[in-house]
Amino acid sequence: MRCVVGGGEVFEHVARLHGSRAAEALREYVPLYCAEPLEVYLMRAELMHAVERILKSGRFPYFAGFYAGRLRSDKPRFIPSHVLLDRLYKHIGHPVRAVKISDAGIRVVLYGRDVLAESVVECFEPVEAGEVVSITGPDGYVYAVGLSKISSCGEIGRLREKDVVAKTIFDLGWYLRSGTVPREARYKV
Amino acid sequence: MAGYTALLEDVRRRVSESADPTARRLASKFGYLKYMVVRYYEMLGSWDRVEELLEAFEKPLPRAIRVNTLRFGNPREVIERLERLGYRFSKIPWEHHSYVVTKAGGVSLGATHEFLLGGYYLYRGVASLIPPLALSPEPSDVVLDAAAAPGGKTTHIAQLMGNRGVVVAADISRERFRALRSNLERMGVENVVALRVDSRKIPEIFGEYFSKSLLDSPCTGEGIIQVDPTRKTKTLFEDLARAHRRQVELLTAVVRSTAPGGLVAYTTCSIAPEENEFTVAEVLESVGGVRVVKPAVEVELEPGIVDYFGIRLPEQLSLCGRTYPHTHGFEGFFVCVLEKIGP
């Protein structure tokens, strides 16, 4: 499985989606792009030497560092991982591009179901239809990543209870259901 | 084939010649192949202790969790959240963030939100916590985990290193490698370079590169019969000898990949001397340049075996450590720390 080091594309997407302050949180990381579709890992410079040894031997690492997300040719062009999102929110002190939902909502989303208006307790701008949106629990952790059906938080008030606010494309229940399926099958998009 | 591997043939002969009626009786009472019980007498030195071991293998293993400080800055938060689900724990005194489960809660421990958030790693037995502690990795180390999947020890090593330094996690199995990827991601590990490879090739790739190396070796599982009772009858002596030869090849490669002055921890979830002391003895002799040192862990371990069916193994193997279900209350397990002697 091929991997290449370097290239700033992931940082541009993070800055575009979550702001330049969020991108600052990743300053000390080097991207590693692996596999098809393109998976992005971010690694500290400390790991580079070991990665280079592997590449020099004609092999490729399976991954290195932490999983940051997937680059795509269609919208959404970048799907950030929940690990990346938790890290960005910690750095900037609050979520962006996110809906916070109730515990009952989380339980349903962890089965891969979509986010309904009735479970949203808070919404964090910007949100944009067709673009990624984080789904956080009342504890502030990211439990899922979805595609937004709304273009501003204000729209939620006009929706009916069972209207979909976000289509879930990855949820943490994946670790339980399919932790050992190929990574290509990860997102429902 | 060098000295100690060849001596396994003597062990096999002596085991098969034994006609001890107590061995036959206990083997039949607990449903084991007789050769296994003959060996337990040789390991433990009395039939009472053998019977205690066999009885302990009938009892379920206490499960344990290690709270993951890489995802939850405050480890109490994870415990309190699980207590709200009805769980109760007792703290393991020799591992700062680990707990034995004393009462189960409403949701399975492999399916709680806290598990999915990477709040803890779930162990089927407590002994798995020992090898990373014996390796005592630090943030400045470059560590090899040569049989890493599904990642219990890799994630523990990363936690002990505070997610700094470097861990190369290698494993040969495609399926298990996906579980490793999943666990590292869930647990927020970021100091790992993962490489799917036959670890016997690691010296070719890295040379003498690592300051600390772990080989949590594939083994026959003779220490976890509680988890897999079919192990009582499915493994013949020839299978032990085959496992031994594979372990020698892997340990040889791991020693060769370790820098002079570095440490190697060899561990198995087996109590078989054939897979443990004989493997280390063979590598001490055939590779050379390594010596056994006492594992720096707070948990009390039984010494390694140096006399087995009249065969003398190197005295330094007594510094290796063993656990047994009847003495420790958890799985049977072996750990041996080797130091690569500097130039």
Ligand SMILES: C[S@@+](CC[C@H](N)C(=O)[O-])C[C@H]1O[C@@H](n2cnc3c(N)ncnc32)[C@H](O)[C@@H]1O
């Ligand atoms: C005891 S398990 C490791 C458990 C792991 N250390 C943990 O704590 O989760 C042994 C592992 O060795 C791997 N293995 C067997 N032969 C191997 C080889 N030649 N090279 C690399 N890995 C190998 C198996 O795929 C298996 O995952």
